[in-house]
Amino acid sequence: MKRQWLRRSALLLQALLLALPLYAALIAASHAPGDLLGRLPWLPGNRLLANLRTVLGAGLPGSPSVLRMLGNSLVMALGIALGKLMLATLSAYAVVYFRFPLRRTAFVLILSSLMLPLEVRFYPTFQVSAGLHLLNSYGVLIVPLIASATATFLLRQFFASMPPSLLDAARMDGAGPLQFFLHSALPLARTPLAALFVLEFVYGWNQYLWPLLTTTDARYATVVMGMQGLINAGTSFALPRWDLVMTTALLALLPPLLVLLLAQRWFIRGLTDIEK
């Protein structure tokens, strides 16, 4: 239908407009710094690989190694995502498959942590972490962030929706709570766990304020929190190095973007299920 094509062209135009910041970054990352003075070139240049080699090798003059910052970001994102999933799975399993005193209290306590995200209590949490001498470590980048009300809640819903006959059958085979967890509950929770992993990996990789406060030692800097320093370092020269700054920005946005795009299909399906 003609109307459909009209609509599609309008949408495409909007999508291109939306992608303009990314396109400009790609242009900058693929040119020599001199080419970026005056009007920005319309098409990407051929220096992307050279710029990548510079950024990942020598890095930007006067700032920590980008390769190291990327590695730190990966450690932080993986640590937070896996930590959150592990803690949340164990808690949800305990709450659904056991009856014990204070079960509800524990669950409500976990859920209540949702009410006050780290962004509003960063200052006292920083003070407590400093008091415990945790600053400048991988531990402080990860551990304070691995409690997860959202993941616990969603996994509890999932476990509670599994048919009770499953447990009866397992019991008849003589399975104890740990065997049932490892051989039945955990494998069945694969899909929600994978969807939650995407969510939490993006969350962990994109942290800015917390690493900024807790890592003054450049050895623990992450690439997202280091972005402002990189911009300052890149623009402090007579000839601003936007080529290197934007190459770093592209490297910093690629991992969470890839994780999201690879998982997009069932990530949306998972959200649709949560919405119901």
Added chain:
Amino acid sequence: MGGSQAAGAPLPGAWFRGWLLPSLLLAPQLAVIAVFFLWPTLRALRDAFYQGDAFGLSEEFVGLRHFAHTLSSAEYGHALLLTLAYALLTSVLALAGGFALAVAVEGLRSGRTLFRTLFLWPYALAPAISAALWVFLFRPQVGLGAGLLEHAGVHWNPALQTGQAQALVLATTVWQLLAYNFLFYGAALQSLPPSLLEAAALDGARGWRRVRDVIWPLLAPTTLFLVVTDLTFVLFDTFGLIDVLTQGGPDHATETLVYKLYEDAFRNFDQGAAAVQSLLLMLLVTGLGVLQLRLQRRRVPA
């Protein structure tokens, strides 16, 4: 998630006995919550009422003095109003844009997957990285967007012009938030019966009326959810975005509540003011959370 037809909870007897194992399973998460959630919250509650000396050797109880000081300061009032205006404006724009895009994309007969990806991708970006892209785009004399504005006769200099800095922060935030709203509206539309979606495929005034009268009311729960989530994001998660774009300047023009708290705590080392501001932020976010719970409860008749 999944299997929503199954029983809501295991039948009586369909669980394990004992308390030691479940306590061990819960212990790690409860320990993290106790140390990094409860303790800091209590500490902020206490510090808000105490004043330490310059060497951190002694403290005295000062009652509500920090509260009075913060709440009566013109800077805090300014930051509060600025933050509310910023949050409301950004949320409304992102909601409207996300809804329009989602309706247009889900109403397509084919190619929906491609368009979903084309509008979804900014969701994965860190606000600070989005800001880095926009810094370059609107750098005077260098950026593409700055060039267009200068060409149109605007004296573009967001480092000095307060209104321009605010516009830049606003645009970047809406750009980032649009993907999020598009994602949730899209997911909600996909769970509607396909016959209803055809309403969105109609063009012209007839299609618009059907979107307004049929689709929009049906998505009210999603809108309520997104209003609170958007407000929360703008209020609390935009620190990195502002830090990279404007550092709260020029002349405090983009200093939100969270940014001001950061400045008072880590630049001015004012522990009392920082504790009070932390408490006020906690109150604000708790209020939003309660609002969200109430709205959600109303939507699901128990």
